[in-house]
Amino acid sequence: MTAPFLRKLVLYALLAAFVVVAVYPVLWMFTCALKTRREAATDKWGPPETLNWANFRRVLFESQFPRYILNSVIVTVSAVVLTLVAAACAGFAFARMRFRGATILFYVFLAGMMIPVHIVLIPLLKIFGVLGLHDTHAALVMSYVAFSLPVSIFILRGFFESVPRELEEAARIDGCSAAGVFWFVCLPLARPALAVVLIFNFVTLWNEFIFSLTLLQTPDLFTIPLGMYEFSSQHTIDVPLTCAALSIAVLPMLAVYAFAQKHIIRGLTSGALKG
Amino acid sequence: MSRTFRSKTVWLFLAPALASYLAFVVVPIVQSFAVSLFDWPTHAVSPTRFVGLENYARLIQDGVFWKALSHNVVLLVLSLVIQLPIAIFLAALLSGRVFGRGFFRTVYFTPMVLPTVVIALLWRQMYLPAESQGLLVQLLEWLRLPSPADGFLGDARLALLSVIVTISWRYVGFHMVLFMAGIEGIPEELYEAARIDGANAWQSFRHVTLPLLAPVIRISAVLSIVGSLKYFDLVYVMTKGGPPEHVTELTTTYMYQIGIDQQTIGYGSTVAVAGFLISMLVVVGVMGLRWHARAAVREVRE
Numbered sequence: 120m121t122a123p124f125l126r127k128l129v130l131y132a133l134l135a136a137f138v139v140v141a142v143y144p145v146l147w148m149f150t151c152a153l154k155t156r157r158e159a160a161t162d163k164w165g166p167p168e169t170l171n172w173a174n175f176r177r178v179l180f181e182s183q184f185p186r187y188i189l190n191s192v193i194v195t196v197s198a199v200v201l202t203l204v205a206a207a208c209a210g211f212a213f214a215r216m217r218f219r220g221a222t223i224l225f226y227v228f229l230a231g232m233m234i235p236v237h238i239v240l241i242p243l244l245k246i247f248g249v250l251g252l253h254d255t256h257a258a259l260v261m262s263y264v265a266f267s268l269p270v271s272i273f274i275l276r277g278f279f280e281s282v283p284r285e286l287e288e289a290a291r292i293d294g295c296s297a298a299g300v301f302w303f304v305c306l307p308l309a310r311p312a313l314a315v316v317l318i319f320n321f322v323t324l325w326n327e328f329i330f331s332l333t334l335l336q337t338p339d340l341f342t343i344p345l346g347m348y349e350f351s352s353q354h355t356i357d358v359p360l361t362c363a364a365l366s367i368a369v370l371p372m373l374a375v376y377a378f379a380q381k382h383i384i385r386g387l388t389s390g391a392l393k394g
Numbered sequence: 395m396s397r398t399f400r401s402k403t404v405w406l407f408l409a410p411a412l413a414s415y416l417a418f419v420v421v422p423i424v425q426s427f428a429v430s431l432f433d434w435p436t437h438a439v440s441p442t443r444f445v446g447l448e449n450y451a452r453l454i455q456d457g458v459f460w461k462a463l464s465h466n467v468v469l470l471v472l473s474l475v476i477q478l479p480i481a482i483f484l485a486a487l488l489s490g491r492v493f494g495r496g497f498f499r500t501v502y503f504t505p506m507v508l509p510t511v512v513i514a515l516l517w518r519q520m521y522l523p524a525e526s527q528g529l530l531v532q533l534l535e536w537l538r539l540p541s542p543a544d545g546f547l548g549d550a551r552l553a554l555l556s557v558i559v560t561i562s563w564r565y566v567g568f569h570m571v572l573f574m575a576g577i578e579g580i581p582e583e584l585y586e587a588a589r590i591d592g593a594n595a596w597q598s599f600r601h602v603t604l605p606l607l608a609p610v611i612r613i614s615a616v617l618s619i620v621g622s623l624k625y626f627d628l629v630y631v632m633t634k635g636g637p638p639e640h641v642t643e644l645t646t647t648y649m650y651q652i653g654i655d656q657q658t659i660g661y662g663s664t665v666a667v668a669g670f671l672i673s674m675l676v677v678v679g680v681m682g683l684r685w686h687a688r689a690a691v692r693e694v695r696e
Contacts, residue, residue, distance in 0.1 A: 137502065138501050138502075141505060141567065142501060144516050147516075147529065148516055163529055164532075209408050211407060216403070216407070218401060228415060233674065234670070234673075235623070235624035235646065236624070237653075238423050239418070239422035241425075241426060241659055241662055242426055243418065246421070246422065262418055264414050264418075265415050265419050266419065297407075298403075326507075328511050329626055332630075344511040345511075348515075348631060351515050369508050372508070373508075380503070387507075388571050
């Protein structure tokens, strides 16, 4: 055996070992979900003897899970779209307009990226109570938008600043208004930045837990993470059933990840880097 | 030409973001500060009396708070010590011509896209004691190693460490991606030169990769430090700050327990404000480091 060959062998052995560490817990979750309770208790590690879909059926047809999935879609999509609109407008204003207090205002937004959410939880409960939005999706969406804005504005402002001014001037000479420049010139060019913002917010909010835990009380309104938390506390003993629920909870995101991993990795890392 | 926008237009563009941010971020922060100065007992509709800094005096003498804060510090230090070296190691392994590089990157990053609740529940299963057939306890027994009788999370000495291992499992892939990007930015000629000088793989890693990766390492460290101070999800779901005696309590889980679960609003706000101030203090301190890092990046580019 030659030295380079040996080195390759060690390299791939190490990489494979880390694959096992990263994947095994998730794989175990899927296999456990396909086992009966007795099988799961006796043979913890191996694959299931037969594919037993009963647990999945129970989660999908006899629990609130479909409702949780629908709720997650409603809340996440509304929050992501609203954030994108508000952040694009504000990012454009910060990049292209001059007004008094612009810098200070921008830093106020920027500081939002560092704020631990715990500081707002108690007041938010009171505020939404006063607004008559206690225990509603609207309250959750509004909190999500407010907390997604800082990173989103920051990324989009950076992008709008890089759009050549000549393009804008040309549009202005052709009689475009500010809104026209924004809509017809800058937004179409900003598609890559908009995609980063969209992906970052979508993944973050789809998985979000603490706001939903605090703001939602009615099980009918629960999002997937909160519903999962609730579900597991009701079925602590039935491990395969819990695993089936966990599998269903991660499948939508994993499927998206499998097809768009490059974009998701880029979206999540550059979103966090800016933040 | 930027001046040609009228101020009415400017505010129209800013209004949606500003309104939402003011109403649900800025105003609540101010309110938290205000409420922390009042006595607002459990289940009271409104604050009962102004007590000034009394809540803060109570906080300073609250052993649980200090314990929680010390756990945040442990989390901060161990996150840096565990996550960054593993992440750099993996990035270095994947930096050469590796077959299936994209595949490994994708797989290692996967825990980042899973909801923290799922990760917490999954690892809670794996940490269970022997009588509940916990996966990791069985593994230790199979290896003939001693294992905790009450499971990893039931053992007061191991609980915090176990939670930190799970947190690290989630974030290593994230830092690895940052380091991979950093290593890609290092000019190939430098490795070429090192090879001509007779450097072996370790030496070129030590003297070329590491120093040139320094700015990225700083950024990673900053993200990790800031994250450790506001960490909440995994710990809350896995242990709720227990098992008894607050052995995995963080400032955030403690705040949640007092302010939200027990509805002790005055003192809960005080804990929240303290956590907020500590994070902000560290952020400001660390920002200096970050600007330093930016300068370093510029130096490397030039």
